[in-house]
Amino acid sequence: MNRPTDYTDLALGLVSAQSFPAIVGIADHMLKSSDVHLIGYEKIGSGHCTAIVRGNISDVRLAVAEGAERASQFGQELSTLVLARPDPNLDQILPIGSRLAELTGKHSGHRLSSHAVGLLETRGFPAMVGAADAMLKAAEVVLTAYEVIGAGLCTVIVRGTASNAAMALEAGMAAADRIGELHAVMLVPRPLDELDQTLPLASCLLEQLQPIRIPLSLKQKETAPVLIQPASASQPLALEQPIAEAVPAVVEPTPVPKPRASRTRKNPPSA
Template sequence: MIPASKLKRKRRPDSALGLLSTPSFPAIVGTADAMLKAAEVTLVGYEKIGSGLCTVIVRGNIADVRLAVEEGSRLAEKLGQTVSKLVIARPMPNLEAVFPIGSHLVEIAQQQRGYSRLSNQSIGLLETRGFPAMVGAADAMLKSANVQLSAYETIGAGLCTAMVRGSVANVAVAIEAGMFEAERIGELNSVMVIPRVMDDLEAMLPVASCWIEKPLPLLFSNKVKEKEKELVPLENLEQLSRSIEQEPET
């Protein structure tokens, strides 16, 4: 029997967790981007809990996580979108096993998502309260600038977010046009423009299936059997010449 003193849990130096909650999807994407750019942390993902509330989750060493959460909280407060924040040093294994906060979830998400043709482009997010306003805003954005509608997200409480991709200038123009249309139709809740999306955040953002590049199934074999050449019988040339000579002259 192993003594209890030797049964020590292994603590990884990057096991600290940071959580930040906002009542808006564009705000949670913006704060996640700020957190990733402020410190050496890994984005585990975001959790939608209904009523328009979202929580972004990062992990790393304690110092980096604290710095990231403070930076994200600062941006959220500037946007008027802060709900709560939390830093957990050395979370227990049981906590990581039950809640969606494990670092392995990042690898799983990246494998399932695949590569998008819209990757590495600027992103604009426009959130409305009500689906018609979001659809109308998305239509206005597509007609006003050279952008592509990448996906949309719903987080409850009637909040819907349209996401467009393109150059920074085009995204900015599109968002401005979408704001006017959203206010004309219904209620505009929040907007966000991110010029350069971090890789961790890129892997977590929803993307419509039409933009995911997947290998097409191989329908035919590469080696196509050629049809065997058939020999065409030729008439006997000697008989043919005799028949021509025997034809009466006219």
Template sequence: MQIQRRTPSQWQPKDPLNQYEGMALGLISTGSFPAIVATADMMLKTSGVKLIGYEKIGSGHCTAVVRGGIADVRLAITEGIQMAEQSGHYISSSIIARPLPNLEVVLPIGSRLGEWLEQKNPSRNSNQAIGLLETIGFPAMVGAVDAMLKSADVQFTAYEMIGAGLCTAIVRGSVANVAVAVEAGMYEAERIGELHAVMVIPRPLEDLEQTLPVAKCDLVQPQPLQLPLNLKETVKEVVELPEMVEISIQAPLENQ
């Protein structure tokens, strides 16, 4: 009688996440939402990683989570750290090589893994830029948005609050308009309250836009008034008015 031995790999239950074996997770944390968006943009444009999303834990702490091959994740984290340090809001970073399925199921990471294979050719949106302006205090952000909208042809699409009084306004438009708008918003934010961070992203990738509130904002454009095609112009009938009769009015005599 032969006894069939099972290999250690056969002891583990099958999990769809095992198809990503050999991949790694990269995490970078900053103290500003514009800083983490710029950091994520840098990681996406310098390495073949996938941006899973952001984790906001309050007090202004934001973490970007990327996934990919170990070499790609290491390169992305290296470039991301440099960008975060340039912004002055870098906090910490970590690389998890070959994470177990249990870790990915519990963390908010595995929800977008199924979409990875479906997006084989992500497209670039080169016609629009994203501007992010972060203030300490809501009134300063509202005032900055008002100044941005009045100074350039941009659209205010969303705002993000990450705790510690930090509010970020997100605008979209051409690169030149966004740059002008952000500059005007900076002066207004400093006049009202306190400016915390600003970022202009010229050509965001589709992967980045899907993780931002701006990607979910559907702006309703005003529709032009449409007249019916069978509308005919009617000719008005000319009505003759009666001749005016001149009437003389004699003024009353003054009392003697």
């Protein structure tokens, strides 16, 4: 799929919903139905999320139409917008041009990129934590991050195989209903790379190269600097010499002279 690298003349499409799992599912459908780029999501509070895509005008219109249809299937109240040629000043102020250049210029992959994505949204943080714990104990999935979008809505995100992610979502739904309020659930079996790059990821899951630590078993002798003396060309200069081992010296005790006895002079007898 050959896509241009200059994005300033491309159309802009926006689709909003009131749930983070719903907007991720809408964005996934938009990417798979049309040749567009997914810039990311804008979260403005109170549960409102907007997916932003960019591409040719025909592709953007098709993607927005498909996203609106998918949102209606989710029962989401949404708003849509298609801009044929956004003004350059709009690109400078809103995060729609620079963010796309960053996403396409740097690809940050991780070991879970090819796994399915499971999203479960609750109203209330305790319900989300309880659902996450139930999901991790019910199936072989990895908790990758959580997202907060306001209005008490928070989403837990897990990765794993499609079957494990589906099993985990079932357990999480039961736990969320028992603890608090379940708001939305979404399963993306085969996420595209652009969708994967826009999802949050905990820093502990990023693969980082660690320095190799070599254990030092040899004990190095301490060295002391010595005064460098001029030497001839045939004799090299000795820069460092090992400190000689300290040998305790035998110190002979110094004899202390005995004090002399004082002599008192006797006065001669008087006549």
